[in-house]
Amino acid sequence: MQFSEDDLRAALRRKDPGESFTESVMARVNQLQARVTSTPKAGSQLGELWHGLLRRPALTGAAAGMLIVGASLGFVHYRGVQERRTGEVAKQQALLALRITNAKLNHVIERVKTAQTP
Amino acid sequence: MKTAARSNWLIGFFVGVLVFCLALPTRAQDARLKLAQLEKLSAKAVEVNNVTLDGDMLQLAAKFLDLDKDDPESQQVKSLIKNLKGIYVKSFEFDQPNQYSASDVEEIRSQLAAPGWNKIVESRDKRANENDEIYVMKDSHNNVAGVAIVVAEPKELTVVNIVGPVDLDKLSALGGKFGIPGDKEKEHVKKKTTREASHDKS
Numbered sequence: 001m002q003f004s005e006d007d008l009r010a011a012l013r014r015k016d017p018g019e020s021f022t023e024s025v026m027a028r029v030n031q032l033q034a035r036v037t038s039t040p041k042a043g044s045q046l047g048e049l050w051h052g053l054l055r056r057p058a059l060t061g062a063a064a065g066m067l068i069v070g071a072s073l074g075f076v077h078y079r080g081v082q083e084r085r086t087g088e089v090a091k092q093q094a095l096l097a098l099r100i101t102n103a104k105l106n107h108v109i110e111r112v113k114t115a116q117t118p
Numbered sequence: 119m120k121t122a123a124r125s126n127w128l129i130g131f132f133v134g135v136l137v138f139c140l141a142l143p144t145r146a147q148d149a150r151l152k153l154a155q156l157e158k159l160s161a162k163a164v165e166v167n168n169v170t171l172d173g174d175m176l177q178l179a180a181k182f183l184d185l186d187k188d189d190p191e192s193q194q195v196k197s198l199i200k201n202l203k204g205i206y207v208k209s210f211e212f213d214q215p216n217q218y219s220a221s222d223v224e225e226i227r228s229q230l231a232a233p234g235w236n237k238i239v240e241s242r243d244k245r246a247n248e249n250d251e252i253y254v255m256k257d258s259h260n261n262v263a264g265v266a267i268v269v270a271e272p273k274e275l276t277v278v279n280i281v282g283p284v285d286l287d288k289l290s291a292l293g294g295k296f297g298i299p300g301d302k303e304k305e306h307v308k309k310k311t312t313r314e315a316s317h318d319k320s
Contacts, residue, residue, distance in 0.1 A: 083178075090171065090179035097169040097205040098195065101278045102292045104269045108250040109290065111241045 149203075149255045149264020149281040151229050155222070156208045156277065162217045163210035171205045198289065202282035208275075215247075215272035223249070223270050226277055230266055247272045254286075262286075 053060040160166050171179065180200045186192035199205070210218065230237070230253045239252035248271045255264035265286065267278040 086175075087178045087182040090175045091182040093169050093171055094176065094179035094183075094199055094205065095195070096167065097171060097207045097278075098198070098289070098292060100167060100169070100207050100209055100276065101205075101267065101280065102289060104250075104267050104276050104278060105252070105286065105290050107269065108239055108241055108252055108267065111243070111248075111250060112239055115241060115243075 148232070148234050149266075149279070151206070151226065151266060151277070151279045153206055153208050153226070153277055153279065155225055156210070156275075159210045159218050159222065159275065162212060164213045165209075165211040167207060167209040169205060169207040173203050176200075176202050176205065194288075195292070198285070198292070202280060202284060204279075204281040206279040206281075208277045210275045212273045217273075218270075218275050223268065223275070226266075226268055227251075230268075234263075235266070252286075 053063070160168075176199055180196050183192045183196040183199075212218075229235075230251075234255045235253045236256070237251055238254050239250070241250040242248075249268070250270070251266075251268045253266040253268075254262055255266075257263040262283055262285075264282065265278070265280045265284050267276070269276040
């Protein structure tokens with residue numbers, strides 16, 4: 001197949017794209033701009049952080065591990081404080097009960113002894 | 119006929135075992151008195167001491183007493199409470215006499231009239247209007263399974279109920295130990311209170 005010079009000239013001749021061409025290009029540009037601006041709005045800083053974490057799974061794992069360990073340590077400490085407080089209350093209650101029992105027991109024994117003495 | 123007799127025997131055996139199993143915990147809880155009806159006296163009393171320590175709390179208290187391992191007195195108190203199943207104390211002090219009724223005390227006495235309880239000490243003083251009683255419950259092995267002390271004075275009513283094996287001699291000898299004032303301390307407190315009272319009058 002051979003092309004003549006006229007064929008080539010005709011092929012490279014300027015053509016009018018028509019009025020709809022500008023509209024379609026502008027519509028495409030607007031669409032791209034909307035996509036670019038909508039991404040940071042939805043995620044904001046937290047989204048960026050989330051995407052950043054997803055890009056670094058090792059860092060994410062380490063952060064999650066630290067969070068779990070921290071929460072567990074906090075819970076264990078809280079439980080310990082609660083148990084210490086309850087234990088101290090129980091100890092004081094036991095001592096109070098024994099104090100009253102001891103006093104009343106000795107009071108009754110004393111009264112019986114006094115009644116028996118002529 | 120033989121099969122019917124055997125099945126009857128089996129049913130009887132299982133019913134017997136069931137009744138025995140149900141009776142076991144009931145027997146163990148016998149030493150616990152119902153003291154809730156005394157709660158109403160709290161409103162009239164000027165001083166109320168209400169202690170309710172069940173098994174778990176007693177074990178926790180024993181654990182905390184055990185922390186003072188070098189202190190023999192703490193160990194003595196711990197050894198006294200470690201096998202107990204419960205300590206229940208209700209003590210009311212009133213500023214006027216006759217703030218509680220005879221029926222309040224009778225309600226406690228009626229529970230102590232149940233089988234198993236034995237009154238070991240009774241002291242009645244009509245002049246002072248004071249009735250003191252000590253009851254002990256013993257188990258089938260003749261071990262102490264519970265103690266009840268009822269002290270009814272004109273301006274004071276105290277009911278102590280200890281559930282579990284308790285040594286009354288040890289309990290009585292606790293005076294002066296681990297914050298429990300002994301006779302000397304009690305005398306000192308008494309004198310101080312009397313002095314304060316006379317000072318207030320003057």
